[in-house]
Amino acid sequence: MSLSRRHLFGAAALASLAGVTSCAKPYTPEVIEGDGGKDALLENLRIHTPKTLAFSAPTTGFGTHGLLKSGLVGKVSLDYWVSMESLQSLITSDATDFVAVPMNVGANLYNKGVDLKLAAAVVWGMLYVIGPANATKDDLGQLKGKKIGVPYPNNMPDIVFRYLLKESGLSDKDVEIVSFPTGQELMSTFVKGDLEWALLPEHAMSVALMKSKKSGREVSRAIDLQQVWANVTGLPARFPMAGIAVPGRIAKDTKLMAGLFEELTKSVAQVNSASDETIAEINKRTGVPAPIIKQVIPRLQLNAVVGAEAKDDISDLFTRLATLNPKFIGGKVPDADFFLADPR
Known part of the structure; x- marks a missing residue:
């Protein structure tokens, strides 16, 4: 039932970018009490x-929009998973009810027999290439x-x-790809000037631009991979990168799921409104500076789309990418059982 070590490490690293800019005191997981x-x-x-901007931001304010007054939930506890092993343990030991996951990780766990359902796709693309200021x-x-x-x-x-x-007519023989285990390590290498080009997710991309500018280096957000996706597929400039998954026991309760959706x-x-209060709360959770948060939020393309409604987009993405590596x-x-329908 376990994922391969290689895919565990890579996905865990993808979810570990919070340390890129964290400068505040560690955030203490919170409990929000309700009426019930x-x-x-x-x-x-x-x-x-x-504990990353892209993954944790969508739950900012969760519980304050009526859920805790509905009688459905007594209180909301917000905490973090720190590795793929801990994520899998949380799910299989019934220690979590509502969990943010990279999209491929949710699919991988489900295909390995873990009782997990996709409630919603939330993050719809945040990948960019940083390069020279005069890049096309x-x-x-x-x-x-x-x-x-x-x-x-x-x-x-x-x-x-x-x-x-x-799909653009190139291969890894045409482009020399230098692999890095984490975005943080790659960002640091780029900022030092050891690379001319780097692919980075947000918020590492915005941090790399900021640090390069401070050092006097002229660089640019050269390539928006979401736009390239649109160019080569004919689809919208977005693809589902992360979402919210729930254990099967939660998924079965349609009344509860309606409230959670x-x-x-x-x-x-x-979060998309990016009010000062919301930005401050995200800063408290992640340690990412407020100016970076304001820049990054629109580029996360946050949109809560119920699992079943996102099924075609997710299946298309997976079908295409699996031609290169189905194991991921x-x-x-x-x-179809992986994708939850909207009970509202």
């Missing part, structure tokens, strides 16, 4: 996310004969990039 207490349908909703915008062809750093081997950023290269939708809308999703595209 022990009489609620679920006494304690245990939410787990990585959104053109992968300019990378021919060049060297580029790419993080998380055999996981979403790496496989998306290789797929887009292939509603709360998630409102929480994501709150557990060998196959998940069947």
